[in-house]
Amino acid sequence: EVQLVESGGGLVQPGGSLRLSCAASGFTFSNFGMNWVRQAPGKGLEWISHISSGGDSIYYADSVKGRFTISRDNAKNSLYLQVSGLRAEDTAVYSCARGGWWIDYWGQGTLVTVSS
Amino acid sequence: EIVLTQSPATLSLSPGERATLSCRASQSVSSYLAWYQQKPGQAPRLLIYDASNRATGIPARFSGSGSGTDFTLTISSLEPEDFAVYYCHQRSNWPRAFGGGTKVEIK
Numbered sequence: 001e002v003q004l005v006e007s008g009g010g011l012v013q014p015g016g017s018l019r020l021s022c023a024a025s026g027f028t029f030s031n032f033g034m035n036w037v038r039q040a041p042g043k044g045l046e047w048i049s050h051i052s053s054g055g056d057s058i059y060y061a062d063s064v065k066g067r068f069t070i071s072r073d074n075a076k077n078s079l080y081l082q083v084s085g086l087r088a089e090d091t092a093v094y095s096c097a098r099g100g101w102w103i104d105y106w107g108q109g110t111l112v113t114v115s116s
Numbered sequence: 117e118i119v120l121t122q123s124p125a126t127l128s129l130s131p132g133e134r135a136t137l138s139c140r141a142s143q144s145v146s147s148y149l150a151w152y153q154q155k156p157g158q159a160p161r162l163l164i165y166d167a168s169n170r171a172t173g174i175p176a177r178f179s180g181s182g183s184g185t186d187f188t189l190t191i192s193s194l195e196p197e198d199f200a201v202y203y204c205h206q207r208s209n210w211p212r213a214f215g216g217g218t219k220v221e222i223k
Contacts, residue, residue, distance in 0.1 A: 035212075045152075045160065045203050045214040059210040062117065095159065101207060102150050104171070106159035 002026040002105045004096050009110030016086050020110055022079040022096030030054075030074040033100025036081050038092035039109070046092070049081065053100060064090075086114045118142055120204050120215035128223040135191040137218045139204035144184045148208040151180055151189045154217075155200045163202075164189060194220070 008020040022034070036049045049070040050059045058070055067085040072078065079096050093109035119142040129135055139149065147167040152160040162171040164180035167187060177192040191198055199222050204215040 037214075044201075044217045045154075045205075047205070047212045047214060050210075050212065059212075061211045102162060102165045103152075103160075103205070104162050108159060 002098065004098065004105060004107030006094065006096055006107045006110040009094065009112045011113045011115065012086055013116050014087060014114055016114070017082070017084040018086070018112060020081040020083065020094055020112070022081075022107060024077045024079065024096075024098070027098070029072075029077040032098050034072060034079045035097045035099060035103055036068075036070060036079075036094060037097050037103070037106070038090075038094045040089075040092040043092075048094075051079070083112065086112070088114050090114050117211060118145060118206055118209055118213050120206060120213050122202075122204060122215035122218045124218060125216070126219045126221060128221050129194055130223045131194050131196055133194050135189075135194055135198070135220055137189040137191075137202055137220075139182075139187040139189070139215050141185045141187075141206060141208075145206040145208035147183050148206055149180075149182070149187050150205045150207070151178075152203045152205060152214075153198075153200050154203065160203065191220075 003025045005023045033052050048061045051070045069082040071080045091114045095109035096107045097103040098105040121140045123138045149167045151164040154160040168180045179190045201217045201219045203217050
């Protein structure tokens with residue numbers, strides 16, 4: 001069974017940083033591109049970043065480019081998102097999602113709240 | 117950057133009725149469009165990929181059509197479990213994008 005479990009969210013002040021993690025199991029992690037998607041409270045889905053299976057191709061949404069950094073450790077079956085320069089509008093549930101072509105599995109997410 | 121616009125924002129229908137949801141892209145995405153269903157408190161579920169292919173386990177009452185800039189998700193006869201929010205998503209270009217969503221609610 002495919003499982004994606006995020007961690008690392010929390011309350012952070014504007015301008016602060018966090019490192020989000022996603023532990024993957026139930027599939028060969030190194031064979032799949034991975035994504036981070038976020039959803040602000042009561043709002044829609046927003047794709048924010050993708051990393052290829054080998055980590056050599058990386059893409060970001062314009063809204064997070066230069067502030068967020070995606071990475072992965074295939075030996076640890078883990079995906080990461082370093083988020084910095086946080087703003088109130090970054091408040092959301094951040095989910096990791098499997099898929100180089102189409103996203104087919106999602107985690108339940110970790111909540112990041114940006115507030116003073 | 118491709119923008120996906122979904123309409124209507126809310127669709128109020130009764131069980132057994134037909135639902136027609138629209139997604140329009142700001143530029144051609146060929147057939148690289150998917151549809152997802154999301155229920156409250158749950159992760160999204162892939163329904164349709166490549167515009168018209170049903171994902172594994174998706175009932176035949178769900179169908180997708182379109183190419184280029186105009187796409188449609190049709191639910192032929194709404195079941196009680198189909199009342200949810202639906203999102204379109206493109207993978208034609210980076211950055212990827214989701215539409216704003218259509219909520220299908222019980223009338």
